[in-house]
Amino acid sequence: MNLKREPTIRVTLKIRWNKIFIILFLLSLITVSLGAIFSPVTARSRRTYLTDFILNNRIENLGYSNSILEEDTISEQSTYYALKMLKDLNLLETQEDLDIMATMLAHNVQTELDNLTDNSLVTLYYLLLSLNLIGDNLDKISTDNKNEIINWINQSKHENGGFKNYNSSSPTVFHTYFSVKILSLLSPENISDSQKHTEWIISCYHSDGGFGGNTTLNSSIISTHYAVLGVNFTTNINNLSSQKDSIIQYMMNFYVSDIFDSSNYGGFSQTESPSNSFISSTYFCVSTVNLLDSSQLDSQTILQWVLKSQNPIDGGFSESKSDGSTSYSSMITTYYAFNIIKYFDPDFSSLNENVWDVELDLFVLLIIILIIIAVPTLVIFIIWRKRKV
Numbered sequence: 584m585n586l587k588r589e590p591t592i593r594v595t596l597k598i599r600w601n602k603i604f605i606i607l608f609l610l611s612l613i614t615v616s617l618g619a620i621f622s623p624v625t626a627r628s629r630r631t632y633l634t635d636f637i638l639n640n641r642i643e644n645l646g647y648s649n650s651i652l653e654e655d656t657i658s659e660q661s662t663y664y665a666l667k668m669l670k671d672l673n674l675l676e677t678q679e680d681l682d683i684m685a686t687m688l689a690h691n692v693q694t695e696l697d698n699l700t701d702n703s704l705v706t707l708y709y710l711l712l713s714l715n716l717i718g719d720n721l722d723k724i725s726t727d728n729k730n731e732i733i734n735w736i737n738q739s740k741h742e743n744g745g746f747k748n749y750n751s752s753s754p755t756v757f758h759t760y761f762s763v764k765i766l767s768l769l770s771p772e773n774i775s776d777s778q779k780h781t782e783w784i785i786s787c788y789h790s791d792g793g794f795g796g797n798t799t800l801n802s803s804i805i806s807t808h809y810a811v812l813g814v815n816f817t818t819n820i821n822n823l824s825s826q827k828d829s830i831i832q833y834m835m836n837f838y839v840s841d842i843f844d845s846s847n848y849g850g851f852s853q854t855e856s857p858s859n860s861f862i863s864s865t866y867f868c869v870s871t872v873n874l875l876d877s878s879q880l881d882s883q884t885i886l887q888w889v890l891k892s893q894n895p896i897d898g899g900f901s902e903s904k905s906d907g908s909t910s911y912s913s914m915i916t917t918y919y920a921f922n923i924i925k926y927f928d929p930d931f932s933s934l935n936e937n938v939w940d941v942e943l944d945l946f947v948l949l950i951i952i953l954i955i956i957a958v959p960t961l962v963i964f965i966i967w968r969k970r971k972v
Contacts, residue, residue, distance in 0.1 A: 632898030792833030849888030
């Protein structure tokens, strides 16, 4: 009787195996179809990459580094830039232990005052900006330290209205801007002669439309940038009404307008004979012209050039090398790029674009499909072979 039933059992098992195989095959086709339709949705947005870059450079409770290659080195400038970007992205309040970080920043102010150097003005500037950004924590700095900063900066004030750097003899536009900003952060009442500061800055203006670092130095992008910011801060941008058009023209001389130069078109170079575009020079020129007359800027072309500079290696923004390759991103360069985007796209809608991962997602999807098909099939085949025996 068992001999008569054996063929029936084998046929039944074969039919069941075929049905299962057909079901798996149909499921795989459905999965492939759905994957082809929805796989772009799984790509990560520019915003996600940027956020990850910022957070990956955080040194717990202490601050932020400038890049992942400097993961053990805190940069006061990078710390402020990171916090400011998180603030603009509405993510700062979600970060943990900000109060602990504020305490450490206040401690670093004391440390800097104990060891003053030529870099102390800039260091203190970014420390104070960060403290002011994190819940208005300037009150964590003692009154004695605040007074020490004010007295130290006032010792650098020149009779002509400019401010010089520590241990230097001549005032500069750069140090004048940073000095009045720090004094104002601690108390607006510390700025006692705003008009005189403005007049000295304007005295650094040259006939080419730019500003020198002081009255004797040649014009440069950076000096012009801080001169315009300085006048706007100490008094009013209207004090540059007679120089406005010339300043704009000076900055626009660095714009790369050659549409056939795809890698540089839309950015600003570092020389007046435009060559390679740089995010840093683009930031200084764009922010200056934007303050004077934003209509002079080709916003969409500049925006698209900046977006192309986002780095797929780490998600930040980096300068392109002369050979066309890219290096790791830095927090400083990323901040410059971020602010250019902010000028032209204040809602950051351009950061919602999905990039880079679409092809990778399809590849991973195919691997998953093969595993889904192969594993059950192998198991069923082994069971079928055992029963056949």
